[in-house]
Each structure stands twice: as structure tokens, then as C-alpha cells.
Amino acid sequence: MNELTLFAFPGACSRVSLILLEQAHADYQVHWVRLTKGEHKRPEFLAINPKAKVPALKIGNDILTENPAIISYINQLFPSAQLLPVSNNALTQLQQLSDLCFCSSTLHPMVTRFCKPEFFATSDAIISVKQKAQDALNDALVWVEQRMGQAAWWYGEQWSAMDAYLFWVLTRLQSADFSLAEWPNLHRFVQAMLTRPAVQRALAKEQQLA
Ligand SMILES: N[C@@H](CCC(=O)N[C@@H](CS)C(=O)NCC(=O)O)C(=O)O
Incomplete structure (x- = not known):
């Protein structure tokens, strides 16, 4: 499985993905982006997410942004955790x-x-x-x-x-x-x-x- 890194900040909406990764017992790293220090506007983070927002999820060499997409991805990656009700419809x-x-x-x-x-x-x-x-x-x-x-x-x-x-x-x-x-x-x-x-x-x- 690809390495997972969640770019997050305490109290921010990245908390949703943090909870889901914990619920799925995922192997992942957290990279804190100190929003209060403006780190989300620095070039290092803009290279990850040019929209200057957390969360961003690094999956191997790929990046996924926007909460609904990240949540859906985590759900698909850990099917046994059933993070959303399973349906074929x-x-x-x-x-x-x-x-x-x-x-x-x-x-x-x-x-x-x-x-x-x-x-x-x-x-x-x-x-x-x-x-x-x-x-x-x-x-x-x-x-x-x-x-x-x-x-x-x-x-x-x-x-x-x-x-x-x-x-x-x-x-x-x-x-x-x-x-x-x-x-x-x-x-x-x-x-x-x-x-x-x-x-x-x-x-x-x-x-x-x-
Ligand atoms: N549409 C984005 C919104 C993400 C967002 O607004 N994140 C906030 C934290 S809750 C943020 O990074 N704010 C930094 C800023 O706007 O300066 C998503 O759903 O992922």
C-alpha cells in the first residue's frame, strides 16, 4: 500500500480525515501545517496544495484535496472499516x-x-x-x-x-x-x-x- 500522509491542523476540518484514519487503524503520518503561522501560504505547502487549505492527503507521490474526495478515498481504501454504508446502488x-x-x-x-x-x-x-x-x-x-x-x-x-x-x-x-x-x-x-x-x-x- 502507498504511504499516506495527512496534512492537517488541530481543530481544522482535517479532523474528519484524522478520525477516519484512526477508525480504520490506518498506517499514516501526519504533517502539521500551522495555519496560525501562515504555513499554508508558504511555497513548501503550496507545492502540495496550491489552494492553500488543509486537509491534503499525500498517497505515495499523488495528492488528493477537498474533504468529500479525501473521505471517499479513505472509505474505498479501507473497505473493512465500513466508513460509509456499503451499497452497490x-x-x-x-x-x-x-x-x-x-x-x-x-x-x-x-x-x-x-x-x-x-x-x-x-x-x-x-x-x-x-x-x-x-x-x-x-x-x-x-x-x-x-x-x-x-x-x-x-x-x-x-x-x-x-x-x-x-x-x-x-x-x-x-x-x-x-x-x-x-x-x-x-x-x-x-x-x-x-x-x-x-x-x-x-x-x-x-x-x-x-
Ligand atoms: N473546500 C475545502 C475547504 C478546506 C478549508 O477551508 N480548510 C480550512 C481549515 S478548516 C483552511 O485550510 N483554512 C486556511 C485558510 O483559509 O486560510 C475542503 O473541503 O477540503
Whole structure:
């Protein structure tokens, strides 16, 4: 098997892949890209990912970027870990991709605006960008809260990559003081995730850099 290196930063969305690699008991290296020191904009990292974002996954001499693609790749590489529900139905597979895209394309931009409004606004408008992001999140999370009230995990009784992705969304928000007090199912879900050994190992790895 090709050597795997995950380019990551503690607390960033690379946490999803870190959890999945731990869940699959993969043999892999982590290369920390210190976003807070601007390392993602340095030539060494731009040679890995010219988009200047983590995660990036180095597979032998190849590079894969973008969360849904990396997650799908890890799922395919470790079939016995069943990181997504197994199905031969093309529509079901695309519905799973659609779920991953919901996290990456709908929720993630709102999370970034809530956590880092200064990336999107001059100082006079930072508060309103954050408030608008909070409003958008409140709307989007209604459906997620309902869904997570129906079973333990996103896909029912089977834990999956979607749970890892949703966990990152929620814990990133919490780190920026977004309260889950109004979202009891999401709160329960985060607590349940924290008891999982693969999640604990991933968070411990992140702590090593902190
Ligand atoms: N579309 C990308 C987004 C990745 C992304 O936004 N990563 C953030 C960390 S959560 C990042 O690297 N931010 C650095 C920056 O924008 O300066 C994906 O899904 O992989």
C-alpha cells in the first residue's frame, strides 16, 4: 500500500480525515501545517496544495484535496472499516456524496463565517457577518437536529464518516462559543462521539501539537 500522509491542523476540518484514519487503524503520518503561522501560504505547502487549505492527503507521490474526495478515498481504501454504508446502488452512493457535500459546501462556509468573520468583513461589519452566519446555521441545523433525534448516528445505527464530519462542524462551532444548549440531539451526539476510541485518539494527536 502507498504511504499516506495527512496534512492537517488541530481543530481544522482535517479532523474528519484524522478520525477516519484512526477508525480504520490506518498506517499514516501526519504533517502539521500551522495555519496560525501562515504555513499554508508558504511555497513548501503550496507545492502540495496550491489552494492553500488543509486537509491534503499525500498517497505515495499523488495528492488528493477537498474533504468529500479525501473521505471517499479513505472509505474505498479501507473497505473493512465500513466508513460509509456499503451499497452497490449508484443512487445511494451519490446520496452519500450529497451528504458529504452538505457538510463541505453548505455547513462549512457558514462555520467559517461564524468562526472567522474577520476573513470576510472589515472591522465595522464583523459583528453582522457573525450574526448572519449564526442565523444561517440556526436554519440549517433544524433539519440536522431532527435527523439526529431519530437514531444514534446520521445513518441510523451504523456510525459513519458523516458522523465524523458533523462532529467537526459542531466542535469547531463550540470552539468559537456557539452553544449547543438549544440543540439537545446535537449535544447528545457530540458527547457520544467523545466516547469513541478513534475520536479520542484523533483528538489526542491534535493535542500533541497544541
Ligand atoms: N473546500 C475545502 C475547504 C478546506 C478549508 O477551508 N480548510 C480550512 C481549515 S478548516 C483552511 O485550510 N483554512 C486556511 C485558510 O483559509 O486560510 C475542503 O473541503 O477540503
